[in-house]
Amino acid sequence: MERLKSQASKLWQLISNPSTAATYQQTLGTTWAILRETGLLLWLVVCLVFVLGDWFWQTSYATGQKARAWVDEMQTSAQEPTAEASSSDVLGKTGKSLLSAGRSSLAAALSAAKGQLGIESTEAPAANSIGLIPPSSEEITSKPSISTSPAISEKPPTKTPEA
Secondary structure, eight states: OHHHHHHHHHHHHHHHOHHHHHHHHHHHHHHHHHHHHHHHHHHHHHHHHHHHHHHHHHHHHHHHHHHHHHHHHHHHHHSOOOTHHHHHHHHHHHHHHHHHHHHHHHHHHHHHHHHHHTOOOSSOOOOOOOOOSOOOHHHHHSOOOOOOOHHHHSOOOOOOOOO
16 A cells, blocks of 8 residues: 555656646647648648649640630531531520539639648639529521631632742
């Protein structure tokens, strides 16, 4: 029993020592600082991934639009527009309105992420109106007006003999 009392006394002296409290406070403070800085680093990595994802999306979207315009131009020069073009136009307008809705919400989140990373935003988030109103019956039934550029419809220039 004496041995138990002496061990308890030693433990109490160690716990009640002022240097023990200071050591634990320093340890907890350092641990909290490490956790806080790790969390901040992870947040900045998430923001960086978000910004890089947005850049990739914009680049891919622009490339897709250019390819789509090129394919459409090639198709319109090769054949006449049909009734399927109007339904395709409705689907295109619906896709554009969904894209507009998503773009406005992502613009705010992207701006916040760039702010967290300290990157200056090159453009302010635009307050685009969201066109979720269905197209009128005139828009659905009307044929789209497609015009070919003169460079496509004209014959190539002929060479004139020099005198």
